[in-house]
Amino acid sequence: MKRFLIILLAFVALNATAQPHSEFIKARRTTWKKTALNMGISLASIALEMTGDALYDMGKEEGNLNKMQWGHALQATGYVTLLTIPLLDVSAKDIPVIAVNYICLRFATADMFYNAARGLPLGYVGRVSAYDNIVNQFPPHGLYWTKGIAFTFAIGINIKYW
Numbered sequence: 058m059k060r061f062l063i064i065l066l067a068f069v070a071l072n073a074t075a076q077p078h079s080e081f082i083k084a085r086r087t088t089w090k091k092t093a094l095n096m097g098i099s100l101a102s103i104a105l106e107m108t109g110d111a112l113y114d115m116g117k118e119e120g121n122l123n124k125m126q127w128g129h130a131l132q133a134t135g136y137v138t139l140l141t142i143p144l145l146d147v148s149a150k151d152i153p154v155i156a157v158n159y160i161c162l163r164f165a166t167a168d169m170f171y172n173a174a175r176g177l178p179l180g181y182v183g184r185v186s187a188y189d190n191i192v193n194q195f196p197p198h199g200l201y202w203t204k205g206i207a208f209t210f211a212i213g214i215n216i217k218y219w
């Protein structure tokens with residue numbers, strides 16, 4: 058009986074893989090590919106920009122011109138990375154979704170990338186800019202909660218839209 062079930066399972070598996078792919082499966086693959094590429098490009102751009110910003114700030118503090126130049130180079134690379142989004146074959150109606158995705162991801166991850174590159178605690182928030190003053194009014198768990206919601210929203214809007 059066991060041998061019969063194994064042969065039956067192998068026969069069904071071979072026949073199932075021999076069937077041509079339906080249009081639905083092809084459309085779902087395109088959807089996941091666009092979602093992954095959009096999220097990947099956005100996160101790579103944010104990571105490069107924030108790492109470059111951290112290197113520039115460290116070089117400015119230490120008087121190290123080499124770190125400042127590397128910081129500028131990474132920031133420029135981050136901005137150029139965003140220019141690859143049109144390679145995703147996007148239309149004009151996709152632009153608002155891409156913008157909302159980028160804004161949510163930047164809010165959720167920019168501080169962590171900057172702090173990691175700078176060697177600061179991941180939850181550290183500065184005290185200089187207006188953004189820092191607004192974010193410092195949140196309780197620590199509230200800030201993580203809102204960043205988690207923004208990150209989840211960015212993933213959800215990508216999956217839902219594409």
